[in-house]
Amino acid sequence: MRPFTKILLFLFLPAFVHAQHLPDSLRNGYLHATSDSTRYISSKYLYDYYEEGNKDSALFYAEQALMLARRHKQQLAEAYYLDNTAYQLIGMGKYAEALKLVLKAFEITEDPENERASTWVLFTLPFNGSNRLLILGYTHHMFAILMRETQNIEQEIAHYKEARKIASEIGHPVRQMLASMNLGRSYTTVNKLDSALYYEKEAEQLTLQSAFKKYLGQVYLTFGNIYFEKNDLPQSLLYFNKSLSAATEANNLNGICNSYYFLSKSFIATGQKDSALFYAVKGLETMKQLGAVRWFRVNLGTVYESVYLAYKMRGQTDSILKYQELTLLVKDSLYKIRIKNLTAFQSVTLNEQLRLQNVEKDKITYQNTIRTYFLLAGISILLLLAFIFYRNNRQKQKANKVLEKTLSDLKSTQSQLIQSEKMASLGELTAGIAHEIQNPLNFVNNFSEVSNELIDEMNEELNKGDIEEAKAISSDIKQNLEKINHHGKRADAIVKGMLQHSQSSSGKKEPTDINKLADEYLRLAYHGLRAKDKSFNATLKTDFDESIGNINIIPQDMGRVLLNLITNAFYAVQEVSKEKSSFKNLTSLYEPAVSLSTKRAGDKVLISVTDNGNGIPQKILDKVFQPFFTTKPTGQGTGLGLSLAYDIVKAHGGELKVETKEAEGSSFIIQIPYSVEQ
Secondary structure (H helix, E strand, O other): OOOHHHHHHHHHHHHHHHHOOOHHHHHHHHHHHOHHHHHHHHHHHHHHHHOOOOHHHHHHHHHHHHHHHOOOOOOOHHHHHHHHHHHHHHHHHOHHOOOOHHHHHHHHHOOOOHHHOOOOOOOOOOOOOOHHHHHHHHHHHHHHHHHHHOOOOOHHHHHHHHHHHHHHHOOOHHHHHHHHHHHHHHHOOOOOOHHHHHHHHHHHHHHHHHOOOOOOHHHHHHHHHHHHHHOOOHHHHHHHHHHHHHHOOOHHHHHHHHHHHHHHHHHHHHOHHHHHHHHHHHHHHHHHHOOEEEEOOOHHHHHHHHHHHHHHHOOOHHHHHHHHHHHHHHHHHHHHHHHHHHHHHHHHOOHHHHHHHHHHHHHHHHHHHHHHHHOOHHHHHHHHHHHHHHHHHHHHHHHHHHHHHHHHHHHHHHHHHHHHHHHHHHHHHHHHHHHHHHHHHHHHHHHHHHHHHHHHHHHHHHHOOOOHHHHHHHHHHHHHHHHHHHHHHHHHHHHHHHHHHHHOOOOOOOOEEHHHHHHHHHHHHHHHHHHOOOOOOEEEEOOOOOOOOOEEEOHHHHHHHHHHHHHHHHHHHHHHHHHHOOHHHHHHOOOOOOEEEEEEEOOOEEEEEEEOOOOHHHHHHHOOOOOOOOOOOOOOOOOOOOHHHHHHHHHHOEEEEEEEEEEOEEEEEEEEEOOOOO
8 A cells, every 4th residue: 555545544544533522412403303404504604613523524414505505595594504615625725626616605795785685694693784684794704814814914804804804893793803813823924923913903902802712722822823933932832731621621623733833832942842742642632634735834744853952962762763754755745735726616706826836835844844854866857857847837838829829819809899899980970970961062052053044144145245244243253153162162071081990000100180080070079969869969069169279189099999989979868868867857858968178278189979868877987998898778888988988088198087976967177288390
C-alpha cells in the first residue's frame, strides 16, 4: 500500500469512529421522522452538532436540509443551507463548488420578493427581524471565508464588513460578533494590529453580552495571535490558554484543534520543549478527529510540522525523521489538492490572473520549504522544476494567444456596433431630412413657374415696344433666379450634411459654426419624430451665443453627439405625453419642451440640451454612459448612443455631464475647449 493511502486511512478512521457517538435522540429523530418538516428540523440540529466537529457528517446533514428545503420551495431555508453546505466544502478545499452555492444564495437573498419565502425554522436563536437580510449577511460572511481561503484579502475584508453592517442595521448582535471576530483575524493577517484589536474587542464584548459562547474560543485565539505578532509572548500565551478553555467548554473541536496548534507554536517560539511537544501532539490527535480538513493556515500538514519542530528542539533523531517525512508528504499532497481546487475555483470566477498569482505564491513558498528540509535535492529536482516552468510558460503562451484573438474579435464587434449605431441615427434623420429638403424644393418649383410666366409677359412687352416694362419684368425674373439659387444651395447643404453623417469620420477638425450645426440637427430630429408620430408636438427653444463663431471640431462626430442628445430629449418628453394622455386634465397642463443653447465661458464652449421629461432616477444615474445600458424597451435602443457620445466629447478634450431632477427633467451639457483656426 502506498504511504499516502495509509495516511488517508489513518486520517479518516477517527472521523468514522467519532460518528458512532451521535446522540441517540438526534439520530432517532432523524431516522424516524414522519414528515419532511420534522426531518428538516432533525437535520438542522444534527448539522449544528457536527458543524465544527466532523465535516463529513456536517456536509451530509446540510445537504439533506437543502434537499428538503428545495422540495418544499422554502427559499430562505434553501439559501441558508446553500451557505452551510458551502462552508463545509470550503473546509474541504472544494472552492469552486462552494462558490456556485454562495452565488445561488446571493441570488435568493438579494431578491426582496423572498422576504417571507420560508416558514421553516432557520436559526437556533430566535430573531424577529428580516430573515432575508439576516441570511444575506450570512451569505456575505460565507463569501468572505471563501475569499480568505483563496487568499483574496481585499474581498475578504470587504464582505466581512458588509456582513457586519447588515447585522448592525437589523439588530442581530451574534452575526455582528462573528463578522467582527473574523475582521480581527483578517487584519492580523495583513499586520494591521490596531484595527485587529478594535474589531476583536467588539467581538469579545458582544459575545460576553450574549448567551452564544460557541466561538468565544476563536475570539481569544485571535487575541493571542495579535499579541504574538506584537511580540508580547506572555499575553499571547494567556489568550491561547483562554481560547483552549472556551473551545473545550463549547465542545468546538475545530476551535480546540486551533488552540493546540497555536499553543504549540507559542512554546516553540519561547523554546519550551516539553510544552511544545505536548500541545503539538494534542493538536495532531484532534486534527485526525476532524477528518481531512484543508483550512489554509491550520491543516494536517501544518500540525505535523509543529510536531516535527517540537521533536527537533528535543533532538530526538528518529522522531525528527519520521515527522519530517510525514510533514513533507502531507503538505505535498494538500498542496497538490489545493492547486487543483484553486484552478477549478478560478475557472468559475473567470479570474485567471488572481489564480496564477496565488498559485505562484504558494509554489514559491512550497519550493522554499523543500529547499529548507532537503537543502540539496539533486539534479532530479532541478529537472522537475524546469519541466514545471516550461509547462507553465506554454500554458501562458496559449492563454496569451486566446486573449489576443478575443481582443481582436472584441475590436471587430465594437466597430460593427458603432457602425450600426451610426446607421440607426441616420434612420432617425431620414424623415427630418425629407421634410427639410421639401421646403427649398417647393420654393425652387414655385419661383421657376412664376419666372416662366414673367418671361412670357416680358416677351409680350418687348413685342409692343415697351422697353421700360420689359426691364421691370426682367428685374423680377432676376430676383426669382436669386431665390431659386439660394434655396437650391440650401437643399444641397442638407444633402451634404446627411452624407457627412452617414460617412465614416475623417477624424480631422475643421472650423464649424456650432450654432448652425446645433440648429440644423434640432430641426431634423424634430421633423423625423413628427414623421413617425403625427400626434407629437413639442415647444422648441433655442438660445445661441452669437459671439462663439466658428470653432475647430470634427463636425460629423459632434453632429452625432447632438443628434443623440436631442433625440433622447424628444423621447423623454414624448413618454411623459403618452403617460398623461390617459388623463385629460393632466394633458392640458403638460407642455413638452426641448431647449438647445450654446454659451461661451472663458476658454470653453457649453452646449446644453434640456427637456422637461421625467428625469433620470438617481439609482441609475451613474450607469447612463455605460455601453449597452438603456432604459428603452427591447428593440428601441442599443444602449450605445450615450456611450459613443461620451467618447466623442472626450476625444475633443471635453466633458459630457448630466444634471437631472426626477419628475422635472434632465440637462445634458457638452463642455469643449474654445478652439479656433489660427
